Amino acid sequence: MTGRSGFNFLELAAVNESAAFNRMADFEVVSTGDGYAEIGMAWRDDFTQYVGHLHAGLIAALLDTACGFAAATVVGAVTASHFSMNCLRPATGRHFLAKGTMLRAGRRQIFARAELFAGDEEGEMLLVATGETVLVPTGA
Amino acid sequence: MTGRSGFNFLELAAVNESAAFNRMADFEVVSTGDGYAEIGMAWRDDFTQYVGHLHAGLIAALLDTACGFAAATVVGAVTASHFSMNCLRPATGRHFLAKGTMLRAGRRQIFARAELFAGDEEGEMLLVATGETVLVPTGA
Amino acid sequence: MTGRSGFNFLELAAVNESAAFNRMADFEVVSTGDGYAEIGMAWRDDFTQYVGHLHAGLIAALLDTACGFAAATVVGAVTASHFSMNCLRPATGRHFLAKGTMLRAGRRQIFARAELFAGDEEGEMLLVATGETVLVPTGA
Amino acid sequence: MTGRSGFNFLELAAVNESAAFNRMADFEVVSTGDGYAEIGMAWRDDFTQYVGHLHAGLIAALLDTACGFAAATVVGAVTASHFSMNCLRPATGRHFLAKGTMLRAGRRQIFARAELFAGDEEGEMLLVATGETVLVPTGA
Numbered sequence: 001m002t003g004r005s006g007f008n009f010l011e012l013a014a015v016n017e018s019a020a021f022n023r024m025a026d027f028e029v030v031s032t033g034d035g036y037a038e039i040g041m042a043w044r045d046d047f048t049q050y051v052g053h054l055h056a057g058l059i060a061a062l063l064d065t066a067c068g069f070a071a072a073t074v075v076g077a078v079t080a081s082h083f084s085m086n087c088l089r090p091a092t093g094r095h096f097l098a099k100g101t102m103l104r105a106g107r108r109q110i111f112a113r114a115e116l117f118a119g120d121e122e123g124e125m126l127l128v129a130t131g132e133t134v135l136v137p138t139g140a
Numbered sequence: 141m142t143g144r145s146g147f148n149f150l151e152l153a154a155v156n157e158s159a160a161f162n163r164m165a166d167f168e169v170v171s172t173g174d175g176y177a178e179i180g181m182a183w184r185d186d187f188t189q190y191v192g193h194l195h196a197g198l199i200a201a202l203l204d205t206a207c208g209f210a211a212a213t214v215v216g217a218v219t220a221s222h223f224s225m226n227c228l229r230p231a232t233g234r235h236f237l238a239k240g241t242m243l244r245a246g247r248r249q250i251f252a253r254a255e256l257f258a259g260d261e262e263g264e265m266l267l268v269a270t271g272e273t274v275l276v277p278t279g280a
Numbered sequence: 281m282t283g284r285s286g287f288n289f290l291e292l293a294a295v296n297e298s299a300a301f302n303r304m305a306d307f308e309v310v311s312t313g314d315g316y317a318e319i320g321m322a323w324r325d326d327f328t329q330y331v332g333h334l335h336a337g338l339i340a341a342l343l344d345t346a347c348g349f350a351a352a353t354v355v356g357a358v359t360a361s362h363f364s365m366n367c368l369r370p371a372t373g374r375h376f377l378a379k380g381t382m383l384r385a386g387r388r389q390i391f392a393r394a395e396l397f398a399g400d401e402e403g404e405m406l407l408v409a410t411g412e413t414v415l416v417p418t419g420a
Numbered sequence: 421m422t423g424r425s426g427f428n429f430l431e432l433a434a435v436n437e438s439a440a441f442n443r444m445a446d447f448e449v450v451s452t453g454d455g456y457a458e459i460g461m462a463w464r465d466d467f468t469q470y471v472g473h474l475h476a477g478l479i480a481a482l483l484d485t486a487c488g489f490a491a492a493t494v495v496g497a498v499t500a501s502h503f504s505m506n507c508l509r510p511a512t513g514r515h516f517l518a519k520g521t522m523l524r525a526g527r528r529q530i531f532a533r534a535e536l537f538a539g540d541e542e543g544e545m546l547l548v549a550t551g552e553t554v555l556v557p558t559g560a
Contacts, residue, residue, distance in 0.1 A: 081529050108528050108556055111501075134501060136528055
């Protein structure tokens, strides 16, 4: 329908490696599917805000990346023009997993949303934030 | 009205220093006023996304911090439960300045919005993104 | 956890009847569950925008009501301080169904999201918009 | 830059008249400028939610229309793909005025934001809500 071709797991891992911030933050492409992507990150003491929780910028980065990569599995390279998130609980834990799902790929805009889970020592995952994006294809 | 006391410039500079991510990203409290705050950051090559623009996570971090600090000048410590942003143009430049304004301080929620400007070599500042937050007082 | 008691189906139907706009628009509480609510509305020719699709105000009203009623099943009376929506497709059809889900009930804020489906003559339902809210308990 | 031509006051008043919902709600185009539009509406007892304030759907409709018409003064016909709003205070009053401002007209997306004011008997106007949109040109 869109005439654009999506990225597979290896291509998205390469895109992830090509982004300096993603490398610096050690973002990992955990899994991808058709309109779906999971991005993982381990806890980092230097990524906290003033009370010691994960900084809003990192919550946003994880949710936005999961949305963008979910869309990229269907339409290739995209960039977000709108991003929003709700922070349901303090973002603390041993590691984080953002699960992105594409909702709709239009000709000019793609819609995706994501959920961010924080995992503790026992491996229990708790939903800490949700996000959604409006993306535009970049043709890259 | 709220019975809470706001932070002055020096107190906000100390809050900024107390946040590990803000130190790592070299965020600077440029100025503060009554319900107003400006946060600056110099360009960093390691903060880019895959096409070399400033990463959405950093755009969010700057806008969110400007909103939170603007609110903190009036009500003290806050944390964002909702954040949203629109990316109007590619975020590139020599340095960035986020200007936050508090719109309303209710008893349970505070509303603020911010604008992110990118500056080039000639010092010209261009609006690249806007953001808004819903904040709750943390009583810290 | 919250110490507040939620509304059941009959109570929500009564809340729906007590709202003048909901009566005027013929909103119907279709079903409710624990943290879940469905709101239905038939197509109305006088609810269109300038190209003949359902007006954004009605899309918002349906999504916002589904979010609020989903939350009300758990925490009772609420009001939205933040609402956002993405319009995935033109909102046309014979009838509309908004499905709201509560994501998290904190002490001061409740988070919910909703999906709006449009149904055609064959009864096929198509996702046309998504929305999310930040709500505060009103204690009513 | 965009190659599209904007609507003037009379053309926007005609667009407003062509929308069934805007007619039903008695929306009025109060003024327009370059990237700017004001939409007015008188209080209506049948537009309330369950505690008697203006319904969120009407708040959204006013903010969304002000954003869209502000953009239309520059680029012509548009439709919103994303809308969000923050409700700062209960929306009550004798009449309402939504002031929309276009922030940026890109080739594929236009960004606008709006503020909703409620006026009392003395003519005092109070900011009750803010909103923002991502719009796409419809070429109509």
